[in-house]
Amino acid sequence: MDYDRIEVADGSVIIKSIRNFELAHIFECGQCFRWNKISENKFIGVACEKVLEVEKNDEDVILHNCTEQDFYSIWEKYFDLKREYGNIKEELSKDPLLKKSVDFGYGIRLLQQQPFEIILSFIISANNRIPMIKRTIEKICDNWGNPIEYNGKVYHTFPKLEVLSKVTEEELESCGMGFRAKYVKDTVDKIFKAQSGEDDFQSYKIDSIVQLNDDGCHDALQKFNGIGPKVADCIMLFSMGKYSAFPVDVWVKRAMMHFYVAPDVSLIKIRNFGREKFGKLSGFAQQYLFYYARENNIKI
Template identity: 60%
Template sequence: MDFKEVLEEQGKVILKEVKNFELPHIFDCGQCFRWHRQKNDNYIGVAFGRVIEVEKQGSDVVLYNTNLEEFNSIWCDYFDLKRNYSDIKEKFSEDPLLKKAVDFGYGIRLLQQEPFEILLSFITSANNRIPMIKRAIENISKTYGDEIQYNGKVYYTFPRPEALKGATMEEIEALGVGFRAKYIIEAIKNVAEDTRNLEEIKSLSDDECHEGLKGFNGVGPKVSDCIMLFSMQKYSAFPVDVWVKRAMQFFYLAPDVSLPKIRAFGRNKFGDISGFAQQYLFYYARENNIKID
């Protein structure tokens, strides 16, 4: 585990001596859309039907609005705290090029999020910017999710498939998802009517899972890899977007290598922990605004 002990106090859980846990690295590395940085540098997010606030205090992490029972049943896995990221980083640091990205994003952890939310989120992400994606996901939650309160403010859970089943194309379009509305409507129907079962897809092998997710209209190789990596614990996934493409060209490949070849190269090079490498590379490339001439 990447923490020494966990303590419970009134309305919060304290993780002592946490390793490899930096809030901006985790919440601003492109894997999630419902976490927001506060003026005090804490982050507040909505996940699994709950509002949670996270604060870093030296080497400790404080989780507000929760308790030990919820930590053990939800948040320990959600923050992937049973995994020793130091071992992953040590292995990656054998590669002097990847070590630069690892040292830069040293506090990244891969969240274990809910598949239905991530399916709709990354369908929405296609050819879209992160602020617009966040706004659209918030609109979906506010319109169809349940209201919850924390510290006098109102938040909204991400809706269940059944709550979205009756939505029309026009209603979904009005939430800011653009041309992706048709894909979202179809995905909602498939999941709600169980013609495509996300838990069954999750249980498949990595390659079968990748193909199974591509059965949803609007889900191509990159979106499929994102869903696998961020909600199905398929860590051989290697999503290739513009930033990962630039990082791979910057560190390893020629500028004219195609996206499928970059994905294949990454998976072959990094193996069953390719997804962790992808996140370090993505965060490094985007935060440093890497450009390829």
């Protein structure tokens, strides 16, 4: 466990003596799109149908708008606080090349996010820039999510499957997702039909996909239009607990070529190399590599 204890204050929970937890490392390492920076030591986001303000104060983290029940039922799992990241970093740092990335992104944690939201979010992310992705997702939430008020401002949850099933492709496109709208609409329709019990669509049922082994999960996700190997790896890693996933985007490709492999290696070969090299910790290694490469603007 990566913290000592919690203290409950008025409307907040203080996580005492937390380890391996840096806000920018967690919220700016490419795994989430609904968290925004307020200041150097504070972020606010909407997740798990809640608004949460997270503040780092020396060795403590304060979760504002949080009860003790919320902490134990939602946020302890969401922030993966029962996992000791010191052990992961120690193991990965045995590789002297990777150690540089681990030391740089020492406060990264892999968030345990909701699969339906992450499936749609990463379809939207394909060949897209983070500011555009965040804007599109925010519009979807503003249009079809449930309102939540916090500190005089209205936020919106990520929409429910049942609500999005009634939204047209044209309405989705108006949120700024362009050609991805048809993929999002098709994915929502398939998941909704699977959830409704239609026999021909049971292979698209999220709960069943999560239960598959890592390779089976990777294959099943790619049956959805708009999900290729990289997006499937992201969904597996950020919402399904599949830590052998190794998403390869431009930054991970640059990092892997910079540290390990020869130029002009295909993405699939880099993915296979990464999974073979880092094994069950591949997903953690990928996050350290991604954050290091992007923040340092690594060139090939």
